[in-house]
Amino acid sequence: MPETPLSDCDILLLLEGTYPYVKGGVSSWVHQLVSQLPHWRFGAVFLGSQEKDYAGMQYRLPANLTVLQTLYLFGEGSRPPVKPPRLPADTVARYTRLHESLRAGHAEALDFGSHLEAGDPFNEEAFLYSEPAWQYITECYEANATEPSFIDYFWTVRNLHRPIWALARATGTLPRARLFLSPSTGYAGLLGVLGAQAQRRPLVLMEHGIYTKERRVDLMNADWINDARNPLQSDPTEVSHLREMWIRFFEILGRLAYRHADPIISLFETARQQQIRDGAESTRTRIVPNGVDVERLARLRRADRAAPPAVICLLGRVVRIKDIKTFIRAAHALRQRLPGAQAWIVGPEDEDPEYSRECHELAQALGLGEAVRFFGFRGIEEILPEVGVLVLSSISEGLPLSILEGFAAGLPCVTTDVGACSELVYGRGDEDQALGTAGAVVGLADHEALAEACATLLENPDRYAQARQAAIRRVEAYYDQRQMIGVFDQLFSQRIGGEELR
Amino acid sequence: MAGIGFELRRLSRSETYLGMLRAYLYAGVIGSGPWVLSILAILILGVMCLGVVLPASKITDFQTSVTWLIALSLIYSGGTQLLYTRYVADRLFEGEKKRVLPNLLGILLTTGLPLLLASVPLGLWLLPDTSVAYRLLMIVSLNLLNTVWVLTVLLSGLKRYRLLLVLYLLGYGGSVALGFSLGKMGLGMEGLLLGFASGQALIILGSLALVWREYPPARLLEFDFLRAGRAHLWLLPIGLLFNAGIWADKFLFWLSAGTGLRVIGDLHASTIYDTPIFLAYFTLIPGMAMFLLRMEVDFVRAYDRYYSAVRDGGALTAIRTFREQMVVTAREGIYDILKIQGFTVLVLIALGPSLLAVFGIPRLYFPLLAIDSVGVSLQLLVMAGLNILFYLDRLRIAAAVSATMLLANLLLTYLSLLLGPFFYGYGFVLAMLLSCLLVLTVTDRALDRLNYTTFMLG
Numbered sequence: 001m002p003e004t005p006l007s008d009c010d011i012l013l014l015l016e017g018t019y020p021y022v023k024g025g026v027s028s029w030v031h032q033l034v035s036q037l038p039h040w041r042f043g044a045v046f047l048g049s050q051e052k053d054y055a056g057m058q059y060r061l062p063a064n065l066t067v068l069q070t071l072y073l074f075g076e077g078s079r080p081p082v083k084p085p086r087l088p089a090d091t092v093a094r095y096t097r098l099h100e101s102l103r104a105g106h107a108e109a110l111d112f113g114s115h116l117e118a119g120d121p122f123n124e125e126a127f128l129y130s131e132p133a134w135q136y137i138t139e140c141y142e143a144n145a146t147e148p149s150f151i152d153y154f155w156t157v158r159n160l161h162r163p164i165w166a167l168a169r170a171t172g173t174l175p176r177a178r179l180f181l182s183p184s185t186g187y188a189g190l191l192g193v194l195g196a197q198a199q200r201r202p203l204v205l206m207e208h209g210i211y212t213k214e215r216r217v218d219l220m221n222a223d224w225i226n227d228a229r230n231p232l233q234s235d236p237t238e239v240s241h242l243r244e245m246w247i248r249f250f251e252i253l254g255r256l257a258y259r260h261a262d263p264i265i266s267l268f269e270t271a272r273q274q275q276i277r278d279g280a281e282s283t284r285t286r287i288v289p290n291g292v293d294v295e296r297l298a299r300l301r302r303a304d305r306a307a308p309p310a311v312i313c314l315l316g317r318v319v320r321i322k323d324i325k326t327f328i329r330a331a332h333a334l335r336q337r338l339p340g341a342q343a344w345i346v347g348p349e350d351e352d353p354e355y356s357r358e359c360h361e362l363a364q365a366l367g368l369g370e371a372v373r374f375f376g377f378r379g380i381e382e383i384l385p386e387v388g389v390l391v392l393s394s395i396s397e398g399l400p401l402s403i404l405e406g407f408a409a410g411l412p413c414v415t416t417d418v419g420a421c422s423e424l425v426y427g428r429g430d431e432d433q434a435l436g437t438a439g440a441v442v443g444l445a446d447h448e449a450l451a452e453a454c455a456t457l458l459e460n461p462d463r464y465a466q467a468r469q470a471a472i473r474r475v476e477a478y479y480d481q482r483q484m485i486g487v488f489d490q491l492f493s494q495r496i497g498g499e500e501l502r
Numbered sequence: 503m504a505g506i507g508f509e510l511r512r513l514s515r516s517e518t519y520l521g522m523l524r525a526y527l528y529a530g531v532i533g534s535g536p537w538v539l540s541i542l543a544i545l546i547l548g549v550m551c552l553g554v555v556l557p558a559s560k561i562t563d564f565q566t567s568v569t570w571l572i573a574l575s576l577i578y579s580g581g582t583q584l585l586y587t588r589y590v591a592d593r594l595f596e597g598e599k600k601r602v603l604p605n606l607l608g609i610l611l612t613t614g615l616p617l618l619l620a621s622v623p624l625g626l627w628l629l630p631d632t633s634v635a636y637r638l639l640m641i642v643s644l645n646l647l648n649t650v651w652v653l654t655v656l657l658s659g660l661k662r663y664r665l666l667l668v669l670y671l672l673g674y675g676g677s678v679a680l681g682f683s684l685g686k687m688g689l690g691m692e693g694l695l696l697g698f699a700s701g702q703a704l705i706i707l708g709s710l711a712l713v714w715r716e717y718p719p720a721r722l723l724e725f726d727f728l729r730a731g732r733a734h735l736w737l738l739p740i741g742l743l744f745n746a747g748i749w750a751d752k753f754l755f756w757l758s759a760g761t762g763l764r765v766i767g768d769l770h771a772s773t774i775y776d777t778p779i780f781l782a783y784f785t786l787i788p789g790m791a792m793f794l795l796r797m798e799v800d801f802v803r804a805y806d807r808y809y810s811a812v813r814d815g816g817a818l819t820a821i822r823t824f825r826e827q828m829v830v831t832a833r834e835g836i837y838d839i840l841k842i843q844g845f846t847v848l849v850l851i852a853l854g855p856s857l858l859a860v861f862g863i864p865r866l867y868f869p870l871l872a873i874d875s876v877g878v879s880l881q882l883l884v885m886a887g888l889n890i891l892f893y894l895d896r897l898r899i900a901a902a903v904s905a906t907m908l909l910a911n912l913l914l915t916y917l918s919l920l921l922g923p924f925f926y927g928y929g930f931v932l933a934m935l936l937s938c939l940l941v942l943t944v945t946d947r948a949l950d951r952l953n954y955t956t957f958m959l960g
Contacts, residue, residue, distance in 0.1 A: 082959050134954045141818055149815030154957055 008067050009043030011492060012177035012195065016047045016188035020061060020068070021054040025401075026183050026208050029290065035062045036485045040492060043067035043175040047187050049074045067175040073163035073187060084129040091121040091132035092139075098122070099140075102252050105279065108259065112168045112194055124165035128158075146241040156242050160249050167191045171198050178496045182257065183208060186250060189257030196260060202495045205261035206288070207271065209398050255279040263491070267399040268420030269428055287428075288488070289420070290399050291481030297408035300384045301472070308388035308464055312414075312454050313344040315380065315390065315402035318356045322347075323416075325362055326447045327393040332366045333451035338458060343368070346375045346383050384409040389454050394418055395444055407475035412439035412467035414453045416446075427474060435477065436470030541780050544568050546678065560691045566765040567640060567691075568698060569776070573749045575647035580741030582613045583655040588734050588892075589727045590656060602717035604724035606656065610649055611723070618645055629767030636766075639695040646702040653709035662712065663794075669708045677701030736897035743904035744888070747937075748881065750911040751930040752779065758919050761926070775926065778867045782874035785850055789843040789882045796835030797889055804828040805893055812956060821953060829949045832890055836942070839886060843879035850875055873927035880934035887941030896948050903944065907937040 013019070013034075019027040034042045042065045048054055051072050061068065101109040115122040127133050141153050167187060171194040180203045182192035189205060196203035258264055258280040265288050266272045272285050302308075312334065316322045324345060331343030349356040356374075363372040375383070390406035390413045397419035404424070406413055415421040422441045427433035440453035457464050544565055586609050593601045621644050625637045657666045681697025689696065727733045755775035756762040762770040808824040810816070816824075850857075854868050884907060891900040910933035918929030948955070 084959065129958050131954055131958075134958050138818060138953075148817035148820075150818040150821055151812060151815055151957075 007178050008175035009041045009177050010496060011040055011179045011181050012043040012045065012067075012175055014045050014047070014180065014182040014188040014192045014195070016184050016186050017049075018183070019044065019046070020057050020059040021046055021048065021070075023058045025398075027059065029208065030183065031059050031062070032481065033485065033488060034065050036481075037489055037492075038062070038064050040064065040489075041066050043069075043177055045069045045071060045170075045174065045188075045191065047191065048072050051075060069173075069175065071166065071170050071191075073166050074159070079128065080125055082129060083125065084131065085119065085123075085125045087119075087121045087126055087130050087132050091126070091130070092136050094121055095132065095136040103248070105255060110256070112164075112171070112197075116165070116168050124162075127161055127165075144241055153242065156245060160245060163187055164190070168194060171195055174199070177201060179204065179492060181206065182261075185254040185257040187253070189261075190253050193256055193260045203257075203261045204263060204265065204491065204495060205257055206265040207275065208267060209271075251278065262495075268423050270419065270423075271398065288484060289479055290401060290404070291479045291484035292401060292404045292408050292475065294408045294476055294480045297380075297384075297405055298410075298472075300381060300408075301410035302385065305461075305465065307461065308458055309386060310338050310341040310458055311344060311387050312341065312389045312391045312458075313346060313383065313387040314393065315346050315383075315405070316392070316394070317347045317351050318345065318349040318359060318374070319352045320355055321394060321396050323393045323395050323445060324355075324359045326445050326450065327391060328359060328362050328366065328368070328372055329447035330391070330393070330450035330454070331363075331372050332368060333448055334454055335368070335371060337451070337455045341371070341454075341458070343372045344375060344383070344387070345373070346378050346380075348377045349374065380405055380409070384411060387411055389414055389439070389457050391450065391454065392416060392421060393445075393450060397421060399424075404475055404479045407438060407471035407479070410468050410472055412457055412464065412471050414440045414442065414450060414457070416444050416450075417441050418444070424474070427470075428478075432474065432478060435473045436466060438471035438474055439467050540572055540674070541569070541783060544572075545780065546674075561694075562771070563766040564691045564694045566769050566771040567636075567695065568643075569771070570769045571640065571643050571647055573752065575644055576651060577742065577745045577749060578617060579613065579648045579651040580743075580745035581738035582609060582741065583651055584737035584741040584892075585609075585733050585735070586652055586727070587655050588737055589732065592732075599717045600720040601724065601726055603713055603719035604721050605727050606652070606713060607723050608725045609727055610652060612725070612728070613652075614645060614648060617648055621645060628769065632767050633692065635692045636695065639692060639699055643695065643699045643702060646699060646706060649706050650702050650709075653706060653713070657709055657712065665712060669705050669712075672708065673701040673705035675701075676704050734897060736901055740888075740897065740901045740904050743901065743908050747904055747907035747911050750908055751915040751933070752776070754912065754915045754919060755926075761919065774923070775870070777863065778870035778927070779874045779878075779930075781863075781867070781871050782878045785843070785846045785875040786878050786882055788846050789839050789879060792838050792842050793835070793882060793886055796831070796838050797886055800831045801828070801835055801890070801893070804831040808952075825949070825952050828952070832945070832949060836883060836886055839879075839882060843882065847872070847875050847879060870927045873931055877927065877931040877934045880931065880938045883938045884934060884941050887938070887945045890945045891941070891948060894948050894952065896944070899944050899948065903937060903941045906940055907933065910936045 013030060015026075015030065018024060019030040030044075042062075044065060044067070046068065048070065049072065051070075098109050111122075114120055117123060118125075120126065121130075121132065137154065137157055140157075141150060145153050147153070167190055170191065174191075174195045176199060177195070179201055180192045180196045180199075182188045182203065183206045185205065185207065192203045192205070195201075255278070258275065258278065262284045263286040264275055264280045264284050265286050266275055267289050268287060272287055275285055276282050312327075312331065314322070314324065314327050316324075318324050327343065327345070331341070334341045334343070345359075360374065384406065387406075388411075390403065390411045392400060392403060392413065392415040394400070394416055395418065399420040400415075403413045403415065403421065407424070413421075413425060415425060425439050425441050426437055427435055439457065442449040442453055457467060586606065589605065589609075590602055593599070593605075618641075621641045624644075625641045629637050629640060654666065657669075677697045677700065679697070680700050681694040684693030684697055687693065752772075752775070755772040756770035758772075761774055762772045765771045804824065804827045808821070808828050811821045811824050851872050854871060855865055858865055858868060858871075884903070888900050888903060891897075891903070911930060914929035914933045914936075916929070918925040918927070
């Protein structure tokens, strides 16, 4: 019997562009999880583009985060020395076959272990320097490219593929863990798959957003993809082949992670459905929503039957995706019915200064004066007790913590129908729905409906009280952060325990 | 949001190809143009002074001395010439004009100082039984010539052919005039040498003034070329081997007991070999003109078009077409050189004997002249091939070709010396033929694989 090898940590986190070097939702979640599960030893691998892109540690690492590795996928000098390898005669045919099966959705066609070996037609030297690779790339360009620029095509192909070998190489030097946990697919997901396979350990995938979808949005808007050097040549309705290559690449990475991960966790039902559409097996999918510190926020609640102040409040950054303008128009409409009503916008304004300015101008043009207030960044303890209804006018969301925080503080919510919002207002599943409706859901950019829903709540004490009850019960039953932590704690025990018995 | 997608933007375009399109300034005349000119001048000087100034033996002393000076200085500066021209080309491409002059002085200092130190014992050792003035003038001239070559190659690299020609005419004209009058004043061979040295000094001053005007410096002296990655060190062995390869057969003929004899100090010359081989270099003039036209104009244009298509997002079909056009211009250039040299050699064979008679050169030299003119024509083709390799940045291959040329010339010339007078010249021709076939083969392969190597190995 070989001795059980010692592990460097219990759970290895694979973090792409997040914790601990970049602040954000996923990073907070990771920090929370690690901090609140001190009995597990965590390790982390940070995947970044180049070292100079990051400003340094953004969090104080908890004591139980025992290992931290960093890996830069596009770092300088990571290229092997220029030496064209000798390859078998059927190499081009093998490239063709692999890509055909990848396009058909068979991610298992990749065999990373052998692709690192010297002389393998799929190793990095072969990809970078061999004549068959050149031949295959030019053939693909001729068959598929919709833009003439060959150099852009060529470098898109190179940059797309290069991290694969960096990840495959890094697999061998990963800390030894008993469980791999990746909060995204993409490169981190791939490293998770490779590490879990190499160490014969389970992989848990937890998606906060849908990586593939986010990448799709990034790439559609990316101005760094040189796909239309001549504006006359490009058809704006057509997705350029270069963009499509990136998207398809991330889709393949996504499918790979879905194939190997168990469970595949998402935050809410719509996200789970999207995962299934992207290739996740439904039996392995699972929903573990984010949670808030209900105990702490409960202290912000008003007395049960106290009349709500005529204040609607939006918690969020002043950026286009939050559609602040609809909120301002709704404030205007609301004041037609409730002349004393106020609208507050609480969140930093420095991210998109031009949009912020437009919002201020709109409020002025509508003659709202003091009725619309921009607070900038403020602590919620200060704000929530003074608010009647929480509003979210976003055009895109995941599982917004601000709604949960409002719920915990006893505030109903009027929100657009995005992400998990309708699940939060109406409940997910029968038991949850039985708790009642915690506000209202309206269509995108429909300021009339938004104002109407707010007015109904503020004018009608019974409706308000009922929504408030539903909000409090729902957040207590399903979105307490201790619960989320507990679910993961249990999950870790299960997956690690099961693995040890094997 | 998780992911590093946004950071990828900086990587989507590679800057690699900016480096590919250097404003390449390799002059076609590298290593050969200037020295053909100078040999010409020496011969003219000799002919002019013949019988007027000095006894014929003193003229031979002078010609031998200068030939040795040219040979040694060209071999010594061969690497520097290439290294510095390329350095300038790279800097000009980057728009760093102000680096040209301070680094020129830097490189002249770096290579000139050791030469100066070495030339003193060399003058003592190689030139026994000669006057102090002669030795001093030889030492000075060697160092002047070393500087002249670097400057010449710089100016011809900058395509200032006309100015260069004027400078050379002035320099050598001055040499001749001064040498002539000094000779008349009874200063003898030392007078001729002083005239020569003064002419070189004139060329140096003129060239420096031109460079100064063209590239006003920010500071006087700089050693930027010594920094890692700023200079292409492979050019050093290429220049050294190529120039040594050009002179190998001459040295063997000079130093071999049967064919060479001591002329002045320990400097040897070869009565049988020198006149025909140096005359043969005159037959290069039409080929050189063709070379300049075809290589430096047509080929460079095709080359620019190719790399512009690569860098500026041309379609693959366009890139392929431009590569093919490049091959076509290269091929046409080589064919044209072949044609015009073939024609020249034919004319020489037909009219050579009578031409020799006109200039009062013994007809005895004719067979060797005919053979050598074939050899120098082939040597021009080797240069054309090397030039393409320089443009394509295949420096290691170019070094291998130069090394082959040197070895073949040494070996085959030595063999021809062993085989006897009937074979003289054939060693040189055969060596050049071999080098020519080699360079054309590797150039063909380099051009053939250009698309692949540019993108995948660039």
